[in-house]
Amino acid sequence: MDLDFKKMDGLVTAVIQDFTSGRVLMVGYMNEEAFQKTVETGFATFFSRSRNKLWLKGETSGHRLVVKEISTDCDRDAVLVRVEALGPGVCHEGFQSCFARRLEDGKWEIREPRVYDPDAVYGSKS
Amino acid sequence: MDLDFKKMDGLVTAVIQDFTSGRVLMVGYMNEEAFQKTVETGFATFFSRSRNKLWLKGETSGHRLVVKEISTDCDRDAVLVRVEALGPGVCHEGFQSCFARRLEDGKWEIREPRVYDPDAVYGSKS
Numbered sequence: 001m002d003l004d005f006k007k008m009d010g011l012v013t014a015v016i017q018d019f020t021s022g023r024v025l026m027v028g029y030m031n032e033e034a035f036q037k038t039v040e041t042g043f044a045t046f047f048s049r050s051r052n053k054l055w056l057k058g059e060t061s062g063h064r065l066v067v068k069e070i071s072t073d074c075d076r077d078a079v080l081v082r083v084e085a086l087g088p089g090v091c092h093e094g095f096q097s098c099f100a101r102r103l104e105d106g107k108w109e110i111r112e113p114r115v116y117d118p119d120a121v122y123g124s125k126s
Numbered sequence: 127m128d129l130d131f132k133k134m135d136g137l138v139t140a141v142i143q144d145f146t147s148g149r150v151l152m153v154g155y156m157n158e159e160a161f162q163k164t165v166e167t168g169f170a171t172f173f174s175r176s177r178n179k180l181w182l183k184g185e186t187s188g189h190r191l192v193v194k195e196i197s198t199d200c201d202r203d204a205v206l207v208r209v210e211a212l213g214p215g216v217c218h219e220g221f222q223s224c225f226a227r228r229l230e231d232g233k234w235e236i237r238e239p240r241v242y243d244p245d246a247v248y249g250s251k252s
Contacts, residue, residue, distance in 0.1 A: 007175065008134075013153055015141050022148030027139055027204040039229070049133065072234055073224035074217055078153040080225045091200055098199035099206045103165070108198055 004077040005032055011047060013078040014038075018085060019068040025090040026098040028057070030079065042067045044081055061121045063087030088115040092122060130203040131158055137173060139204040140164075144211060145194040151216040152224040154183070156205065168193045170207055187247045189213030214241040218248060 003012050011029040018025055028046035030038065034054055037045040041056075044065035048055040058064030065083040072079050091098040094114035101108035129138050137155040144151055154172035156164065160180055163171040167182075170191035174181040184190030191209040198205050217224040220240035227234035 013139055015150055015153060017150055024141055024143055024150065024206050027141060027199060070229040071225040072227045072229070073153060074219050074221075074226070075224075076227075076234075078225075080150050093200050095200075098201075099197040099204075100200070101198045101202075103196040103198070106165075108202075 002076065003032070003035065003072060003079070004075060007075075007077045011049075012076075014044070014046065015078065015080045016044060016065060016090070017080060017082050019082040020084070023097055024099055025065075025083070025085060025096070028055075035079070038067060038081065039070070044083060057090075058086065061087060061092075063090060063121075065090070092118060094118040128202065129158070129161065129198060129205070130201060133201075133203045137175075138202075140170070140172065141204065141206045142170060142191060142216070143206060143208050145208040146210070149223055150225055151191075151209070151211060151222070154181075161205070164193060164207065165196070170209060183216075184212065187213060187218075189216060189247075191216070218244055220244040 005012060010031050014028045014030045016025045029049060031047040034045045034047045044057050044067060046055045046057060064086045067081055067083055069082040070079055089096045094116050096115050100110050100112055102111060131138060136157050140154045140156045142151045155175060157173040160171045160173045170183050170193060172181045172183060190212045193207055193209055195208040196205055215222045220242050222241050226236050226238055228237060
C-alpha cells in the first residue's frame with residue numbers, strides 16, 4: 001500500500017464521496033497512520049493539520065464515515081474514499097456536504113438547508 | 127472569491143468530478159492565478175507542483191475539462207469543480223479517471239480497461 005506521502009509533508013489528500021449518491025462530502029488529509037487506521041478500522045480517519053493530531057471523523061458528533069471503497073490516483077498522492085456517512089451531515093456547520101458554497105456570479109452562495117443543528121451536536125460556540 | 131490559499135503554500139486542493147456521472151476524475155491543486163483562469167476561461171487550470179507552473183488541463187491531449195459548477199468547502203481551502211470532460215479519459219495513463227487503482231486485500235488493483243492509448247496522445251516515452 002505504497003502511497004506517496006513525501007509530496008505534501010507526510011500527507012495525502014483524501015476525497016470523501018458518498019457511496020450511494022456520489023456527492024463529494026469533504027476533503028481531508030491523511031498521514032500514513034491515519035490511512036492505516038482508516039483501512040484497519042473501516043472508519044475514515046484523518047490527520048488534522050490545525051490540531052496536529054489524528055482525527056477520527058465523528059469522534060465528537062457520532063457522524064462517522066464507514067469506508068466502502070478506497071482508490072488511489074496515478075501519482076499515489078491522493079485517495080478517494082467512498083463512504084456511507086452515518087448521521088445527517090458531514091459538515092460541522094450542519095450541512096450534508098462541506099461543499100455547500102457554490103460560486104454564482106463571483107460570490108459563494110449557500111443554496112441548501114442545514115440538515116442538523118451544529119450547536120446541538122458540537123455545543124454552542126457563543 | 128476569498129479562498130484560503132495560505133494553508134498549503136499558496137494552493138487550494140481542487141477535486142474534479144464528472145458533472146453527469148458523478149465520478150471523481152482527478153485531484154489537482156490551484157494557486158490563485160489558476161483558480162482565476164479556471165473561472166474566467168471555463169476550463170479547469172491547475173498549478174503543477176512538479177513543473178512549478180500553470181497547467182491548462184488538456185493543453186497537450188486536447189482533453190480539456192469544461193467547468194459546469196464550482197463549490198468550496200467550509201474552510202475555503204478546497205474547491206469542487208464539476209466538469210464535462212472532453213475526450214475519453216482524464217488520466218494520462220489512459221484511464222477515464224486517475225482513481226483507477228482500488229484497494230483490494232491490501233493491494234492496489236486496476237479493474238477497468240484503458241479508454242485511450244496514452245502513447246498515441248502524449249507520444250511514446252520509450
